[in-house]
Amino acid sequence: MELHIKNMVCNRCKMVVKAELEKLGFKPLLVELGEVTLAENITSEDKIRISERLKHFGFELLEDKKTQVAEQIKTAIINLVHYAKEPLKVNLSAYLSDQLNQEYTSLSSIFSEMENQTIEKYFIAQKIEKAKEMLTYGELTLSEIAFQLNYSSVAHLSAQFKKVTGITPSVYKAASADSRKTLDEV
Incomplete structure (x- = not known):
């Protein structure tokens, strides 16, 4: 049986969901971002139990x-x-x-x-959050970041960065303020 789960955005999310399902007595065969395949079919009561447990961790079962x-x-x-x-x-x-x-x-x-x-817009927002992460770590130059994020140029990355954040990547890096969002908040 397949379950669709909202707000699974990282490997830690996958570990938490898997552990919580196992605590409830289910056997997850596959746990991917946003999706879980269980070995067994589940009842509507099981779905309610799973939903209530996952809500404590910020996850949500998706039915629609x-x-x-x-x-x-x-x-x-x-x-x-x-x-x-x-x-x-x-x-x-x-x-x-x-x-x-x-x-x-x-x-x-x-x-x-x-x-x-x-x-x-969602895609651009995710790319800007990734750029913020890369700038925060300071291991790559702006042109390396632009290349890794598939921008045609540093100017293109800088223009999108400023449009989304209101500041340039250089100002962001210099400020050292961590204004990054978690992936589920983007």
Whole structure:
């Protein structure tokens, strides 16, 4: 049985969800960001128990199909921006269509309806949060960050960074203020 879970954005989230499901007596076969496959079918009472347990950790079971699709899009983008080893070689719409096996126009419509923002704005927000992380660690130059985040130039990254945050990457780095958001707050 498959469960869709909101706010699973990192490996620690996966560990917490798996541990809590096991404490409740379930056998998770696979735990991915936003999705869990259980060995057994569960009852509606089981779903309530799981939901109540996961709420304590900021997670939420998703029952509605549109909400599940929106969360799958967010998960795919988070994986792409924060965990992918290689830069994206196709455009975002083709990537998402391939990942979710749906037409991009349908995905875009659902996401905009459920999240009150476009996929592109969400994607940019995730890239800026990743840039903030990289700037905070200070191990890469701005041009290396732009390259890793698949920007065409440092100027493009800087312009988007300023548009989203109100300050330039250089000012952000110099301020050393950690104004980063957690991934589920983006």
